[in-house]
Structures are given as C-alpha cells and as structure tokens.
Amino acid sequence: xxxxxxxxxxxxxxxxxxxxxxxxxxxxxxxxxxxxxxxxxxxxxxxxxxxxxxxxxxxxxxxxxxxxxxxxxxxxxxxxxxxxxxxxxxxxxxxxxxxxxxxxxxxxxxxxxxxxxxxxxxxxxxxxx
Numbered sequence: 001x002x003x004x005x006x007x008x009x010x011x012x013x014x015x016x017x018x019x020x021x022x023x024x025x026x027x028x029x030x031x032x033x034x035x036x037x038x039x040x041x042x043x044x045x046x047x048x049x050x051x052x053x054x055x056x057x058x059x060x061x062x063x064x065x066x067x068x069x070x071x072x073x074x075x076x077x078x079x080x081x082x083x084x085x086x087x088x089x090x091x092x093x094x095x096x097x098x099x100x101x102x103x104x105x106x107x108x109x110x111x112x113x114x115x116x117x118x119x120x121x122x123x124x125x126x127x128x129x
Contacts, residue, residue: 012041029120039083044091049119051112052092055099057085 023031032051035043044050055063057079064075089095094115096108 029124030116037082039087039091048123049093049116050091051094051096052088053096053098054085054089054092055097059099060085 019033023033033047035041038044038047038050060079061072061075064070064078065072068075068078070078094112096105096112098105
C-alpha cells in the first residue's frame with residue numbers, strides 16, 4: 001500500500017492542477033467533473049452538485065468482471081476498496097439509475113441536462129446582480 005500512497009501523493013496534485021485549468025477554460029453553461037473516487041478522496045465538497053450513476057452491487061460486480069476481465073473474487077476485492085453504494089448515494093444531489101434501458105437512461109440524462117441548464121442560468125443571474 002505504500003507504493004499506492006506514494007503514487008497518489010505524486011499524481012493527485014498534478015491532476016488537481018490540470019482539473020482546475022480545464023474548469024477555468026470551460027465555456028459551457030455547466031460542466032461535469034467526472035471523478036471515479038470522489039467519495040473516497042473526499043472531493044464532493046468541491047462540487048456544486050454531485051451526480052451518482054447508480055447500479056445494485058451485483059450489477060456492479062458483473063460489470064467489473066466483464067470490463068476488467070477478472071474473477072468474481074477479484075471484482076469483489078476491487079469494489080471493497082471503494083466507497084459503498086450507500087456512501088455514494090449519501091452525497092448525491094442527483095441519481096441516474098443505470099439498470100434500465102438505454103432510452104430510460106437517456107431520458108434521465110436529458111431531464112438532468114435541463115435542470116443543470118436552469119441552475120447554471122440562475123447562478124449566472126445571481127453573479128451578475
């Protein structure tokens with residue numbers, strides 16, 4: 001675990017610096033900051049809102065096995081090192097359930113896009129007043 005801590009200490013400041021640069025350069029009404037280990041690294045307070053894409057644990061295990069081509073035991077080990085589903089949902093302002101059809105997920109994404117555009121517009125109005 002020492003090697004992991006050393007690597008994190010080396011990379012995280014560089015990643016944070018690049019993240020800030022990209023955020024400052026953004027010109028869209030809102031931006032999505034994709035952080036796989038947001039809860040584990042205690043970064044949720046840096047975001048205005050937290051969106052969690054959620055699936056049941058069993059689905060997460062199956063998808064990890066498929067994606068990484070690993071055994072069930074290895075997938076469970078990977079997930080055990082991460083925040084639990086309950087911990088992720090506890091910090092979520094918005095949730096997309098990624099268990100339905102692609103159309104259902106697309107509908108959720110479209111709904112949240114409209115919500116985020118509205119929130120961005122309100123924030124911009126407050127900044128300008």
